[in-house]
Amino acid sequence: MTVTEKDLPTSGRTDGGGSALPSADAVRTGLTATAPIHAAMPGSRHQTMTVNMGPQHPSTHGVLRINLELDGEIVVRAVPVCGYLHRGYEKIAESKTFHQYIPYTDRLDYLAPLSNNVAYILAVEKLLGIEAPVRAQWIRVMVCELARISAHLLGVGTWALDLGAQSMFFYTFREREAIYNLYEKLTGARMTTSFTRIGGIMADLPDGFLDDMAGFIKQMKKKIDDYERLLTKNRIWIRRTRDIGIIGPAEAINIGLTGPALRGSGVDWDLRRDRPYLVYPEIEFDVVVGRAGDVYDRYLMRIGEMRQSLRILEQVARMIPDGPVNIADPRISYPPKDRVYSSMEELIYHFKIAAEGIRAPAGEVYHAIENPKGELGFFIKGDGTNHPYRLQIRSPSFLNLQSLPRLCEGHQIADVIAIIGSLDIVLGEIDR
């Protein structure tokens, strides 16, 4: 189905952070990006040249190769070539138990591993027809939002670095470090978190975690203001991003853009609100929506979303209930370790879960969540065994990347860097 402009819902626009947008005219470059230079030179003979950007180019955020057909400085055609990081993750799932696959999800979008853990486990729980205890759901929301902030920090930081704003990178990595310290406290790992479990999470919050997080939130709010001071009205930044890589709402939907890239084009769509999961319905937050659909608006989406995530985290810290964090069924959740060491039944449950894994009924499920980069969905077909018959991942980066040829066309080669940054792709989930 193809979407046209008139099918789109009309929605109010929030700019998320309250920062006033500079007038587009004021920053217009004067050069019409879509009109190649040679067009103004009738009769000139020219040839296009094809060059590879990547797969070892630092600005391609991993091992992406872009096949660029250039007419001088102007991109005539940009074809992304992926597959350099293919590890067969979907196939591997067919020989792993449901639990054993959790660590693999860390390595999809490795900038938001916690969020991937949650997305995968929700799909498995849907297949099993179970739900984690409420406290676990709140903690899952919390880690998802921490992951969102951390992913956006890295996304904006490297993006700015690629465009020459080096100091931004150092600042965002400093705050990301604070989040990683929280991760470490919570999961024992800074990056490969593997935090979720079927029917719950690895462990309850450690002592004082919420206090640490409150401190972080307080700091982070100020930092976001700093970022905006550095970039939002920065003349160079605006000239590099305004009116670059524009995509309209209908086209964005047809390509399959999700996440900040979609909302930057003015489509008011967020799975947390529109296909609610976990305890998001109980939480207040705004969906940040842009208008222009250019690189600059996609930047504003991320800044705005970080503020919203902080808002959610504050609510989590306030509203999180007490209770168990793992489902009570001993066939699904590991029994407490001291019981495993001392009583027969619990030892057997532990042995069976560890050695054979949990059997899921035959059936097909798809469950998606709003990941930092967009809709991350897992399709699982179960055949009654302890492993998926087929597992497929709908990764946001892969679909967002599909817009690259359209976005780059007619722009200068340096703009390709800005556009890649604005799509915030990560090759770990493009090549699975």
Next chain:
Amino acid sequence: MPKIRINDTEYEAKDGATILDVARANGIDIPYMCYHPGMDIVAVCRVCQVEVKGMPKLQTACSLPIRDGMEVFTESEQARKARAGTVEFWLVNHPLDCPICDKGGECPLQDVTYNIRGGGSRLRDPKVNRPKRKILGEHIVFDVERCIICWRCTRFTQDISGSEQLMLTNRGVKTEIDTPPGVTLTDPFSGNLADVCPVGALTTREFRFKSRPWEMTPVESTCTACSVGCSTTVWSKRGVIQRLTARENLEVNDYWLCDRGRFDTTFVNASGRLVRPTGPVSTAADKSYSWEEAALVLAGMAMGRDGANRVASWAVVAAPHATNEEYFALQRFARGVLNTEDLVLDTGVQGPELTPSRAEFLSGNHRLDAVRDLDTADVIVQVGQNLEASHPVYSLRIRKAVRGKGAKLYVGSTAPGGLDREASLRVGLNEGDEAAFLQGIHAGTGEDSFLRLKDALTSAARGVIILNAGPRNEALLAVALVLTKLNPSGLKLFVLDDGSNISGAWDMGFAAGYGPGRVAGLAGVAGSTAVAGSTGVAATQGLSDTTVAPPRGRAAVLAAVTGGQIEGLLLYNSGRPWAFSPDVLEAARAARRLVLFDIADGSLVEKAQLVLPTPTFAETDGTLTSPDGRVQLIRRAVPGPERLWHPGVFLARAERLAGGATRAGQPIDIFRDISREVAGYAQLNFGLLRASGLPTRKDMGRAPATVGGGSPE
């Protein structure tokens, strides 16, 4: 046909079936521990209790025969509670051994606990400690703490193997399994105890602490230790066999496997295996050849045109436990390339040969059609060696017939054995007296017992005479065939020879004078298309200008090798170790040229001009044929020596290098040729044989093979 309702769904059932039978047939999960499909029902474990409408108390599903219109509820509150309680009692004193227990991961007790117990332990008191590591016999260790007293093991030794070497001692909570005072567990089927034990109480000393079940790769195969051909599962880890277990096959071995077949596997991963072709004139430092070079050497010896290396005359001797594919490839190579009809199956100095009388018997009406027919026999006469030692699992089948269906068993044997206890009459014989014993029965005079036997055989409706005299079977068969005239419609003969695949070798035409399908050759013309089943190289190259003498017997062939009239000897063994008979060894030492195929280093390796490693039973695909004509599949379970060529591939390459046809030589390719050229194997393939094998057509050898000879190449 009665109908019953289980959990509000109606099922059809057979008369006399139990509730559990119906549930199992329809995939309804009722747990059980003491029930075993191969054993009698005792209903002692109580975990299969279900609610039956109209009955005030719960009933054990395994023991309650169904009645038309019966309504059963397996998941009612009462039934669930009773089952969960039963499991809880088992676990009260069950030790926390799962992390070190061999059964862990394939343990029915774990499964029922996980599936139906559902709650945590309520035990507060310390567990009762009982003896662990009680060594019951050569193979079996018993852990008293783990035992749940299901009686499967005691029932096995009482009802299945008949040794009665396990019993229950003491009463109540002190009940435990033990051997009778002063008795060691010497049961030749003791390995099955570990298979049937639903917990880790009985384990085999060979497998203890070796591997977790999920670390191993199971491959369904067939045992090659004797001609019974029991279905097995070969479990290996990282290319090393960890254990063999019995695999259900109601046509052959039911659920059982003998200890010889189960534990005699160490040679597969032993040191001293041959790993690459060698020969004394190799220029390599370790005297090795590449496979291609080795094929060239053999081709040169067979067909060398310079005359220097050519070996003019050949004999081929093979051990009796190779696969059908190997025999087929061997006879094709022997006839087509080596130009010889002197094929000897080494079954012992006076071992059986495919003689006209034997060939006629195999194609005739007196042969037992299927081992399963033993179950319904009413009179069974077993003559010769102790069957429990020579063909162990057949003795289980006979015991089942005697105990279950009331068959009468008469044994005339040269050594006492476990079956003697089942026999109505047992006569001790000296070796060589077997024929006289049958003659005595035929005459029906002299002793009382002969008269009784004669009466029994004459009046039998489905009588079977089992001839198991090893090398003396030939003489015995002649007498037995006379005996069948007493009761032509009611008597069958079952001839058991001492070699795992003699039937297969003969079917494949690895027999002097008999081609594939046991078709008698045209006066033994070597290279003849009718015999070889394909155009021989020798014939096409004009080398078989003279007609080779009619097939000589084994003794004559070996004497000719020893005497130098036959220059070359190709000695073949694969699958498992084989000690060639003294006369073969003598011939091998005297032979001018010796080509040796074997699995492991031995005394003949020094002597041979060319030594070629062969796969063991666990390293090759292939088929075996049992004495009743059933073909079964063996599968490659471990990789074996690196870059090992299957003998079929090697012989095909040598044939090609000798100027012969180009063929594919993998087992599956050879079997395709077999199904084309051997009448009884027509339309069979590996896929069809998979689970439990299939019978071959019995009327082989009567007519020429279907497409047989003249396939143009």
